[in-house]
Amino acid sequence: MPLADDSWRYAIVGGLVAFPFTTVAYWQTGSEIGLWPVVFGGLLAGYLYEGPSAVRSRVGFRAGLIGALPMLWFLGDALWLVHVEIGGSIALRSFQTAIAVVIVAAMFAFTGLAAMVGSRVGD
Template sequence: MKNRANIRSSVTEKWRYSVPGGILAAVFVALSYSDDGSTVSLGAVFFVGILVGVLSKRHYGTSKGTGVLTGLVGAVPVVWMLGQMLTDVSGLSGPAWFTATATIMTLFVVAFGFALSAVVGEVGARIGGAITGTGPTPDAN
């Protein structure tokens, strides 16, 4: 079993590059948000995931898990999409069960957006880790 210092360092390793990378990706994802609110591009999450994977692999020797966190932080602009979708759903006419089902489906779409972003970020990080090679640099402690 890992001791507390190893667990803390493991968490720090994943968050050190993932959070700033995710914020950078979120900015580009927000800029890709279309005017009509129907599309959002996760390409930035992929490319920032590659960068995070390279940095993480160089410094810590592994890039596993960093892309998921980058993708989850990078997908925050999807919440804007949720707001617009819920507004559209509230304007639907029909029975209550119909509106409730549409609202639940909207929440599933947003959850799928976050899950897809996490997968795209992790794929990018794994590619970045593979590009880097093996292990941390000799000057990393």
């Protein structure tokens, strides 16, 4: 079971600390997800985790992914815009959908890396 590993427990704690702040940031602006709450969540997860530094980086990355889950809300808004508001041909909508998915995946990777840096600082 993956949650039997201590690294997941601390990642969930750090991610859940960041999650409400990133949700409120997106809810207020409609276009931005704060990066500092994710870094702080990674910092907290790195501080709490007692283990090898390579695993600590993984804990921070996971905390960043959990803290950045409101980006799925952003993806939903982007897909609504593409498919309902803008419209267009099927090929164009498919291309725009692919671009939106790639952008959100890149944003997840970036927030994971930012939280990883935070976890290294929390060490």
